[in-house]
Amino acid sequence: MPAPSASFKKAIKQLGDKEKETLLLKAVRRDAELYDMFAFELGEITLEELQERSQDMIHELLLNATGRSLTKALAKALRKALKEIARFKRVTKDKKAEVELHLYVLDIIFRNYTGQFDSYYKVFYTSTAKLLLKTILLIRKNLHEDYHLEYKADIDDYLEQIRNRNKPLPIELPKEFELE
Numbered sequence: 452m453p454a455p456s457a458s459f460k461k462a463i464k465q466l467g468d469k470e471k472e473t474l475l476l477k478a479v480r481r482d483a484e485l486y487d488m489f490a491f492e493l494g495e496i497t498l499e500e501l502q503e504r505s506q507d508m509i510h511e512l513l514l515n516a517t518g519r520s521l522t523k524a525l526a527k528a529l530r531k532a533l534k535e536i537a538r539f540k541r542v543t544k545d546k547k548a549e550v551e552l553h554l555y556v557l558d559i560i561f562r563n564y565t566g567q568f569d570s571y572y573k574v575f576y577t578s579t580a581k582l583l584l585k586t587i588l589l590i591r592k593n594l595h596e597d598y599h600l601e602y603k604a605d606i607d608d609y610l611e612q613i614r615n616r617n618k619p620l621p622i623e624l625p626k627e628f629e630l631e
Contacts, residue, residue, distance in 0.1 A: 475489075484538055484541065484542060487501065487542045488541070488542045491542055491543060498543055498545055498548060501539060501543055502539070502543075502548050502551070502552065505535055505536065505538075505539045505552055506552065506555055508532075509532045509536075509552065509555060509556055509559070510559065512528040512531050512532050512535070513525070513528050513529070513532060513556070513559045513560070513563075513564075514559070515528075516528040520570075521567060521570075522567045522570040522571075522574070522575045523572055523574070523575075525560075525564055525567055525575045526572075526574045526575040526578055529556070529560075529575065529578050529579070529582070530578070532556050533556075533582070535552075536549060536552045536553065536556070539552060546589070546593035547593075547594060547598070549589065550586065550589050550590055550593065550594060550598075550602075553582065553585070553586040553589065554602065554605060556582065557579070557582060557586060557605075557609055558605070560579055561608070561609055561612055565612060568613075568616050568618070569616065569618075573618065576616070576618060577620060577621055577622075579613070580613055580620050580624060581622060583606075583609055583610065583613065583624065584622055584624055586606070587606060587625065587628060590602055590606075590628075596630070599628070599630050600630060602628070603628050603630060606627075606628035607627050607628050610624060610625065610626070610627060610628065614626070
C-alpha cells in the first residue's frame, strides 16, 4: 500500500466536508475491513461483537472443513482462520482479544481434530504446532503476567498432546508454559 504523498495530503485538506464525506463513504462501501475499522472507532460495533463475529467465522471454517483429504482441508481452513485473526488485529489492535482468538482456534483443533495429526500429510500437524508456539510468544510478549497463569493449564495441555505424538516437528516447542 503506497504512502500518501505530500501533494495528496494537501489535496485532501483542500476538499470540502461534503466531498470528504462522499469519498469516505465510497471507500467504506468498497472495503469491508475499512468499514469495520471505522465502525469500531466510531463505537458502532463493540470489541465483543467483532470478536464474536470472528469466532463465528473461525468456528464455521474449521468445523465445516471437508474434502477428499480432511487433513489438507483443515490446513487450508487453519490458514483462513489465521487470516481472520490478522484482520481482527488490524481492525481492533487489541492484543488480549487476539490471544483469545488464537486460543479459540487451538481449542477447536485439540477438541475435534487431534486424530488428524497422525495423517500422512503433516502440514496440519506442523501448522498447529507453529500456532501453539506463536500463541505462547504472544502471551509472553503482549500480556501481563497475571494472564500467564490464567492460560497456563490450557497451553500445557496442548503442549502435552503435541508431544505425545511421535512425529518430528520443524520447530522446538517448550516442555511446558513457564511462568516468569
